[in-house]
Amino acid sequence: xxxxxxxxxxxxxxxxxxxxxxxxxxxxxxxxxxxxxxxxxxxxxxxxxxxxxxxxxxxxxxxxxxxxxxxxxxxxxxxxxxxxxxxxxxxxxxxxxxxxxxxxxxxxxxxxxxxxxxxxxxxxxxxxxxxxxxxxxxxxxxxxxxxxxxxxxxxxxxxxxxxxxxxxxxxxxxxxxxxxxxxxxxxxxxxxxxxxxxxxxxxxxxxx
Amino acid sequence: xxxxxxxxxxxxxxxxxxxxxxxxxxxxxxxxxxxxxxxxxxxxxxxxxxxxxxxxxxxxxxxxxxxxxxxxxxxxxxxxxxxxxxxxxxxxxxxxxxxxxxxxxxxxxxxxxxxxxxxxxxxxxxxxxxxxxxxxxxxxxxxxxxxxxxxxxxxxxxxxxxxxxxxxxxxxxxxxxxxxxxxxxxxxxxxxxxxxxxxxxxxxxxxxxxxxxxxxxxxxxxxxxxxxxxxxxxxxxxxxxxxxxxxxxxxxxxxxxxxxxxxxxxxxxxxxxxxxxxxxxxxxxxxxxxxxxxxxxxxxxxxxxxxxxxxxxxxxxxxxxxxxxxxxxxxxxxxxxxxxxxxxxxxxxxxxxxxxxxxxxxxxxxxxxxxxxxxxxxxxxxxxxxxxxxxxxxxxxxxxxxxxxxxxxxxxxxxxxxxxxxxxxxxxxxxxxxxxxxxxxxxxxxxxxxxxxxxxxxxxxxxxxxxxxxxxxxxxxxxxxxxxxxxxxxxxxxxxxxxxxxxxxxxxxxxxxxxxxxxxxxxxxxxxxxxxxxxxxxxxxxxxxxxxxxxxxxxxxxxxxxxxxxxxxxxxxxxxxxxxxxx
Numbered sequence: 001x002x003x004x005x006x007x008x009x010x011x012x013x014x015x016x017x018x019x020x021x022x023x024x025x026x027x028x029x030x031x032x033x034x035x036x037x038x039x040x041x042x043x044x045x046x047x048x049x050x051x052x053x054x055x056x057x058x059x060x061x062x063x064x065x066x067x068x069x070x071x072x073x074x075x076x077x078x079x080x081x082x083x084x085x086x087x088x089x090x091x092x093x094x095x096x097x098x099x100x101x102x103x104x105x106x107x108x109x110x111x112x113x114x115x116x117x118x119x120x121x122x123x124x125x126x127x128x129x130x131x132x133x134x135x136x137x138x139x140x141x142x143x144x145x146x147x148x149x150x151x152x153x154x155x156x157x158x159x160x161x162x163x164x165x166x167x168x169x170x171x172x173x174x175x176x177x178x179x180x181x182x183x184x185x186x187x188x189x190x191x192x193x194x195x196x197x198x199x200x201x202x203x204x205x206x207x208x
Numbered sequence: 209x210x211x212x213x214x215x216x217x218x219x220x221x222x223x224x225x226x227x228x229x230x231x232x233x234x235x236x237x238x239x240x241x242x243x244x245x246x247x248x249x250x251x252x253x254x255x256x257x258x259x260x261x262x263x264x265x266x267x268x269x270x271x272x273x274x275x276x277x278x279x280x281x282x283x284x285x286x287x288x289x290x291x292x293x294x295x296x297x298x299x300x301x302x303x304x305x306x307x308x309x310x311x312x313x314x315x316x317x318x319x320x321x322x323x324x325x326x327x328x329x330x331x332x333x334x335x336x337x338x339x340x341x342x343x344x345x346x347x348x349x350x351x352x353x354x355x356x357x358x359x360x361x362x363x364x365x366x367x368x369x370x371x372x373x374x375x376x377x378x379x380x381x382x383x384x385x386x387x388x389x390x391x392x393x394x395x396x397x398x399x400x401x402x403x404x405x406x407x408x409x410x411x412x413x414x415x416x417x418x419x420x421x422x423x424x425x426x427x428x429x430x431x432x433x434x435x436x437x438x439x440x441x442x443x444x445x446x447x448x449x450x451x452x453x454x455x456x457x458x459x460x461x462x463x464x465x466x467x468x469x470x471x472x473x474x475x476x477x478x479x480x481x482x483x484x485x486x487x488x489x490x491x492x493x494x495x496x497x498x499x500x501x502x503x504x505x506x507x508x509x510x511x512x513x514x515x516x517x518x519x520x521x522x523x524x525x526x527x528x529x530x531x532x533x534x535x536x537x538x539x540x541x542x543x544x545x546x547x548x549x550x551x552x553x554x555x556x557x558x559x560x561x562x563x564x565x566x567x568x569x570x571x572x573x574x575x576x577x578x579x580x581x582x583x584x585x586x587x588x589x590x591x592x593x594x595x596x597x598x599x600x601x602x603x604x605x606x607x608x609x610x611x612x613x614x615x616x617x618x619x620x621x622x623x624x625x626x627x628x629x630x631x632x633x634x635x636x637x638x639x640x641x642x643x644x645x646x647x648x649x650x651x652x653x654x655x656x657x658x659x660x661x662x663x664x665x666x667x668x669x670x671x672x673x674x675x676x677x678x679x680x681x682x683x684x685x686x687x688x689x690x691x692x693x694x695x696x697x698x699x700x701x702x703x704x705x706x707x708x709x710x711x712x713x714x715x716x717x718x719x720x721x722x723x724x725x726x727x728x729x730x731x732x733x734x735x736x737x738x739x740x741x742x743x744x745x746x747x748x749x750x751x752x753x754x755x756x757x758x759x760x761x762x763x764x765x766x767x768x769x770x771x772x773x774x775x776x777x778x779x780x781x782x783x784x785x786x787x788x789x790x791x
Binding site: 044045046047051055071073074078081082083086109111131137140142144 | 528529530533534535536537538539540541544547548549550551552
């Protein structure tokens with residue numbers, strides 16, 4: 001049986017094309033406390049929201065070169081909450097002056113039968129990890145400070161070890177395409193976090 | 209000389225001719241400097257005893273002191289010349305030579321012993337050239353480092369002291385400066401007169417004029433938290449007004465809302481105007497007001513203002529609640545239950561029930577409508593109660609209300625007969641646009657917001673009450689009800705509601721009272737007498753039996769206004785009592 005065809009058309013989610021604007025940075029473990037304090041002060045006034053998520057990355061390999069990647073994520077603290085399936089497109093190669101990484105984003109809430117469904121569709125799990133940390137929000141901006149943990153035995157989220165001695169800090173906004181003031185707002189917010197953490201746009205292609 | 213083994217350097221140094229004065233800590237020897245010619249001469253001259261001449265005339269101890277010198281060499285120089293052997297110039301030379309000979313002999317002996325290699329051996333002293341050099345370099349570097357650290361610490365300390373001293377001075381100066389500035393600002397005011405753009409990079413420059421502010425008699429300077437509260441209030445009011453004006457423009461309604469500068473005008477009911485305006489004065493800050501009548505601008509509705517604040521706070525709390533935060537963290541923001549819409553396959557009705565459809569403006573208009581309706585209902589009832597004394601109208605307002613619903617229980621009673629005549633009890637539920645009336649007998653009537661409808665309805669209920677009261681009274685008095693109708697179809701048509709009628713007959717059946725009461729036409733009471741008491745009936749001899757005279761005859765109207773009694777039921781009771789003969 002031949003491999004299922006992998007789409008090369010741009011993936012859209014319904015009528016509105018949502019883009020994810022992203023800035024990333026990292027901070028060492030010992031500087032986490034001061035970063036949390038600053039975020040608590042800068043972001044909306046809420047109780048800090050902790051999270052523990054388990055993310056599985058699925059790949060669909062077709063005859064063409066690039067495999068199609070989907071990310072399935074579930075919450076370990078809220079087991080009844082639905083799964084979150086995410087598709088992230090290629091980063092837009094717009095003008096270099098844009099301060100944030102912009103890419104097409106499709107978010108879908110799914111029931112708990114998602115892994116089986118993806119397996120039936122032909123996806124294979126490439127890797128998985130556990131992320132633990134805190135989420136902050138400022139209006140439409142979301143700041144996620146997470147510690148990435150490696151899962152030692154497939155499927156067993158109890159046995160984990162940290163991947164590094166630092167925390168990953170991500171500043172993201174979900175907005176429809178064509179809004180340029182979003183990246184300006186993100187940049188000014190990122191300025192306020194310096195010099196604790198430097199948030200910048202990191203092209204994922206350069207890391208591969 | 210030595211065969212095999214490394215060549216060994218042997219140093220030979222001459223015997224020290226000079227005395228060592230001092231050996232320093234690093235081994236350097238300081239020699240006594242040799243005497244110069246004059247010093248030597250002086251030293252020798254000191255030795256000469258000028259007291260003793262060569263004649264040797266003096267005897268005594270001088271001679272004896274000289275004796276031991278001359279004694280050991282008597283055999284040498286026993287001759288004529290008596291001179292000190294120390295004055296012999298070659299003595300020192302002889303001694304030096306002797307010493308050199310001794311040392312050479314010693315050296316010769318040592319070398320001969322060394323040659324044997326049995327009792328003594330020469331060992332070269334290994335000297336590492338690098339060891340001699342680098343310790344010094346290391347020492348230098350380490351010394352430099354330690355000195356540098358010490359210097360840095362001292363410098364830091366000095367810097368800190370300097371800084372604290374400067375700060376203290378600065379603070380003292382600054383406090384004065386700040387208080388001066390405050391006083392200046394409270395007394396003077398800057399006002400921009402014109403704005404001229406000088407250049408694009410500088411921006412707006414304005415010419416200002418300075419004039420003295422009238423000093424207000426302020427009680428006491430406000431503390432910082434009072435000022436902060438005032439600032440927060442201003443910001444909240446501005447946010448509320450911005451939200452309201454945004455909605456006023458966006459939302460489509462039957463009667464469009466007008467937004468003019470700081471005022472939003474809308475018409476909840478025809479003939480009623482609601483104006484929400486933002487009042488911001490720098491003297492005392494006042495929040496918004498919502499006035500129902502245009503003619504009375506000072507008539508604030510503080511309740512609505514308070515509710516606006518509550519609504520916006522509720523909105524803030526909802527946006528900032530943890531229900532909105534995503535789990536897992538990569539999900540977009542949104543209500544927790546709405547995220548289940550996909551997996552649980554919600555339909556449109558369920559989704560719309562989760563989402564808030566009403567905005568701030570709609571809510572506040574609904575509340576304003578309800579408040580207005582409630583106040584008008586109360587006014588209607590009160591005017592009726594004050595205008596009409598019989599029957600009496602009582603209103604019991606419930607304490608627990610909703611922003612959109614209130615209720616009142618209206619009782620129509622006759623004074624003195626509350627226990628007997630309590631058939632008209634109305635429960636009015638005042639909503640946003642309508643009033644729902646629930647009757648005691650189970651009927652539900654919906655009235656619109658028109659004031660006249662409620663008034664007419666209450667009037668009709670009052671007229672019905674009179675007739676009901678007669679019915680109850682008849683029961684008590686023992687009279688029989690022959691007929692009763694809430695809405696009679698006979699007689700003149702009432703403009704408000706319908707007339708009601710009742711016919712009751714006395715216990716012995718002789719008299720009948722017929723009452724017709726209408727809201728507009730008032731009450732009409734007729735009494736039917738037995739034929740025997742009717743005077744105007746023509747006597748005929750058709751009826752021969754006497755018993756036919758006991759039948760009821762014609763009706764006679766009662767001059768009700770001339771009847772004794774303070775209210776209708778009392779009068780009726782008197783009438784009934786009068787028509788019931790004593791046994």
